[in-house]
Every structure is written in C-alpha cells, then in structure tokens.
Amino acid sequence: IDSISLASKFRGCLVGCLLGDCLGAPYEGDYGISKSVLQKYFEKLEGPYFKSPVKQYTDDAAMTKCLAESLIAQEKFDALDIAKRFVKEYFNNPRHGYGQQVVDIFHKLRAQKFEDPFGPAKEQFDGSGSYGNGGAMRVSPLALFCYSNYEELVNLVRRSAELTHTHKQGYDGTILQAIAVHQSLHLDPKETLDVHNFSTQLIQKMSQIEKDCEGLGLDDPYPYQTQLKKMQVLLDKKEDTHDAEVEKTLGTSVAALYSVPTAIFCFLRACTPIPEIDTDNPFRRTVQYAISLGGDTDTIASMAGAIAGAYYGYGIVSENLQKHCEATEQFIEYADKLYKITASK
Ligand code: R7I
Ligand code: MG
Ligand code: MG
Ligand code: MG
Structure with a gap:
C-alpha cells in the first residue's frame, strides 16, 4: 500500500467512525426500522438540495475525539491524559448520550483528582466491570x-479500554474492533476482499486473546470466537440472511459481545449488494445496513463505518454525506496528524 492511499485510509477510518455515529444516532434504540424509510433518509442526505442542521455526534465520536487528541498531543499512549480528556469532554457536554453507568467513572475520577485513573472502572457493576461497547466504539485512533x-x-488497546471497561468481554471486544480496523488498513481495496479469510484471521487472533480463560470452568471461555464463527456461517450461506436472524444470532445491543461482531459482519456483508439497500457505494451500504438492523445503531454503524473506511479509503465517502455530520473537518485533521506521527515512527 503506497503512502498516499494509506493516508486516505486513515481519513476513511475516522470519517467513517464519525459518520456512522452522526447518521445512526437518530435511530438508536429503534427496532424494525423500515428499509424504504432508511433509503429515503440516505437519498435525501446524499442529494444536492438537502439543507438542514448538521447531525450531531454522540459519546461514540466524543470519546474517539479524546483519544485522537491525546495521541496527537502526547505522541504516545498516556492513560492519565486520556482519562483527563474523557472527564473534561463529559463535563463540557454531558448530553451526548453516554452509557448509563460509565458516567459514574467520570464523577469518581474528578473527585479523586485522577490519583488512580484505572481505579473507578474496576468498581463498575459490583466489581465485575462493564461489558458495554464503550471501549470498542472509541478505539479507531x-x-x-x-x-x-x-x-x-493489543497491549495499548486493552489499557485504553480498562479506563472504563474492565470486564473481559468489554476489553476483548475493544481489541477485536481494533484488530478489524487494523486488518482493513493493511488490505488493498483494489483487490477483491476475501471475506472468509478476513474472518478466519480474526478468529485466529482472538484465539490468542481468549486463551487466558481456559480451564476457568466458564460456560464458554471463547465467546468472541464463538460469535465470529456464527458470523462466518451467516456470511458463507448461499441464500440471503434475514435481518431477524442477524439480530438474533449476532445481536444489536450495547454489550460489546453482541455488537462488535455485528459491526464486522455489516462491513463484510456489504461488500456485495443487499436487498432493499439501493446504492453502488459499499461504504454507504455498510453504514445504511448497520443502521437498518436497529438497536445500538449509532455505535454499530460507527464501528462498521470505521472498518469500512479503513478498507476503502476516504475517496469512497460521499461529500454530501460528510457535509451533514458535525466535526467532519476536525476528524480529517486528526487522521492527517495521526498519519504523520505513524509514518515517522
Ligand atoms: O459501554 P458504555 O460506554 O456504553 C456505550 C453505549 C453506546 O451505545 C453509546 O452510543 C451509548 O449510548 O452507550 O457504558 P456502560 O454504562 O459501561 O455500559 C452500557 C450499558 O451496558 C450499561 O448501562 C448496562 O445496561 C450494560 N452493561 C451491563 N449490564 C449488566 N452487567 C454493561 N456492563 C454490564 C454488566 O456487567
Ligand atoms: Mg452514542
Ligand atoms: Mg444510548
Ligand atoms: Mg450507541
């Protein structure tokens, strides 16, 4: 992959993450979203004459912004700095639709003056830690x-998650999302995507990540591998998969285990046409499909958008769709700065 297209992939990833959040947010928590209503929604946004206030991002992009800004300012992973930015961002704008419990951490961090940035997350859910998708949704930078x-x-992503998500499913889901983005970045979009191989590689990598639960007597010590294998079965099927089956098998909830594999599925499924989603653009198809599944639409569309953008590159993202999202210019700037830092390492 040459340097110009890698820079474009960096942009595609962060713009994809932002766009999925902004466009998915109005539907968060909805079920049975009509495919034709969604088709009109996208056509209107993409069309040349549509004027309306831009769509605002939520906690997904807000926390992504914090991670990007910290990495750019410090040029290294600095957990304390990231924690401070999360807290500052939250108290500047608490109405970004944050997860119900994660905000307790921000209050505690502020009260203890960041003495132990990893401490409050460990106390969530009576000490078992959060398994929400909040670590995964922000991990792209x-x-x-x-x-x-x-x-x-793998190491830094796990620590970034542990600032808020200390349940194994919380941080392993974060690692899986990061690995999916990473694989996309390393592939050439001019070659046909090998969907089966993409998911086999994810399963192999998760077998390393999940091996530390062996012998603990858990019902399923390998929950992400289990979900990814189910995903692979859906993708390999000759006939088309119904949305209800996707929702039932992979899930569309705020739990990382039932949303990260779903986001990956959306990207892989949307390489080729999907019934009732009328667009030639596989990036838009990914985001539109992710939203159509309902549930945690902003987060699943954001994670799927980041993976798709990292694969296809910035050039595939329609300008009109970008114009309807808050902070697009800012996210492009983050991508360019992160590219410079990464290229010079
Ligand atoms: O994971 P988190 O940051 O939430 C992200 C979601 C995304 O959809 C955003 O768009 C936003 O809407 O919120 O925040 P958490 O509060 O840690 O987790 C989210 C939710 O997952 C919690 O409010 C719980 O409903 C659920 N959850 C759990 N429930 C029971 N036991 C997470 N962990 C547990 C658990 O251990
Ligand atoms: Mg959100
Ligand atoms: Mg919410
Ligand atoms: Mg959400």
Whole structure:
C-alpha cells in the first residue's frame, strides 16, 4: 500500500467512525426500522438540495475525539491524559448520550483528582466491570496509531479500554474492533476482499486473546470466537440472511459481545449488494445496513463505518454525506496528524 492511499485510509477510518455515529444516532434504540424509510433518509442526505442542521455526534465520536487528541498531543499512549480528556469532554457536554453507568467513572475520577485513573472502572457493576461497547466504539485512533506494531496494538488497546471497561468481554471486544480496523488498513481495496479469510484471521487472533480463560470452568471461555464463527456461517450461506436472524444470532445491543461482531459482519456483508439497500457505494451500504438492523445503531454503524473506511479509503465517502455530520473537518485533521506521527515512527 503506497503512502498516499494509506493516508486516505486513515481519513476513511475516522470519517467513517464519525459518520456512522452522526447518521445512526437518530435511530438508536429503534427496532424494525423500515428499509424504504432508511433509503429515503440516505437519498435525501446524499442529494444536492438537502439543507438542514448538521447531525450531531454522540459519546461514540466524543470519546474517539479524546483519544485522537491525546495521541496527537502526547505522541504516545498516556492513560492519565486520556482519562483527563474523557472527564473534561463529559463535563463540557454531558448530553451526548453516554452509557448509563460509565458516567459514574467520570464523577469518581474528578473527585479523586485522577490519583488512580484505572481505579473507578474496576468498581463498575459490583466489581465485575462493564461489558458495554464503550471501549470498542472509541478505539479507531489507537488502531491507526499502532498501524505498524500489532503487539503494541493489543497491549495499548486493552489499557485504553480498562479506563472504563474492565470486564473481559468489554476489553476483548475493544481489541477485536481494533484488530478489524487494523486488518482493513493493511488490505488493498483494489483487490477483491476475501471475506472468509478476513474472518478466519480474526478468529485466529482472538484465539490468542481468549486463551487466558481456559480451564476457568466458564460456560464458554471463547465467546468472541464463538460469535465470529456464527458470523462466518451467516456470511458463507448461499441464500440471503434475514435481518431477524442477524439480530438474533449476532445481536444489536450495547454489550460489546453482541455488537462488535455485528459491526464486522455489516462491513463484510456489504461488500456485495443487499436487498432493499439501493446504492453502488459499499461504504454507504455498510453504514445504511448497520443502521437498518436497529438497536445500538449509532455505535454499530460507527464501528462498521470505521472498518469500512479503513478498507476503502476516504475517496469512497460521499461529500454530501460528510457535509451533514458535525466535526467532519476536525476528524480529517486528526487522521492527517495521526498519519504523520505513524509514518515517522
Ligand atoms: O459501554 P458504555 O460506554 O456504553 C456505550 C453505549 C453506546 O451505545 C453509546 O452510543 C451509548 O449510548 O452507550 O457504558 P456502560 O454504562 O459501561 O455500559 C452500557 C450499558 O451496558 C450499561 O448501562 C448496562 O445496561 C450494560 N452493561 C451491563 N449490564 C449488566 N452487567 C454493561 N456492563 C454490564 C454488566 O456487567
Ligand atoms: Mg452514542
Ligand atoms: Mg444510548
Ligand atoms: Mg450507541
């Protein structure tokens, strides 16, 4: 991959993350979203005459912004700095639709003056830690930052998650999302995407990540591998998969286990046409499909958008869609700065 297209992939990733959040947010928590209503929604946004206030981003992009800004300012992973930015961002604008419990952490961090940035997260849910998708939804900048070092990626991503999500499913889901972005960055979009191989590689990598639960007597010590294998079965099927089956099998909830594999599925499924989604653009198809599944639409569309953008590059993202999202220019700037830092490492 030459340097120009890698810079474009960095932009595609962060703009994809932002766009999925902004366009998915109005539908968060909805079920049975009509495909034709969604088709009109996208056509209107993409059309040349539509004027309306831009769509605002939510906690997904707000926390992504914090991670990007910290990595750019520090040029390294600095957990304390990231924690401070999360807290500052939250108290500046608490109405960004944050997860119900994660905000307790921000209050505690502020009260203890950041003495122990990893402490409050461990107290969530009576000490079991959050398994929400909040670590995964914000991880893209770190996947870009660790473009050329897989070991570093896994370690830093886990620590970034542990600031808020100490449940194994919370941080492993974050690692899976980062690995998916990372794989996309390293592929050439001019070659046909090998969907089966993409998911096999994810399963192989998660077998390393999940091996520390062996012998603990858990019902399923490998929950992400289990979900990814189910995803692979859906993708391999000859006949088309119904949305209800996707929702039932992979999930569309705020739990990382039932949303990160779903986002990856959306990207992989949307490489080729999908019934009732009328567009030639596979990036838009990814985001539109992710929203159509309902549930945690902003987060699943954002994660799917980041993976798709990292694969296809910035050039595929319609300008009109970008214009309807708050902070697009800012996210492009983050991508360019992260590219410079990464390229000079
Ligand atoms: O994970 P988190 O940051 O939430 C992200 C979601 C995204 O959809 C955003 O768009 C935003 O809407 O919120 O925040 P958390 O509060 O840690 O987790 C989110 C939710 O997951 C919690 O409010 C719980 O409903 C659920 N959850 C759990 N429930 C029971 N036991 C997470 N962990 C647990 C658990 O251990
Ligand atoms: Mg949100
Ligand atoms: Mg919400
Ligand atoms: Mg959400």
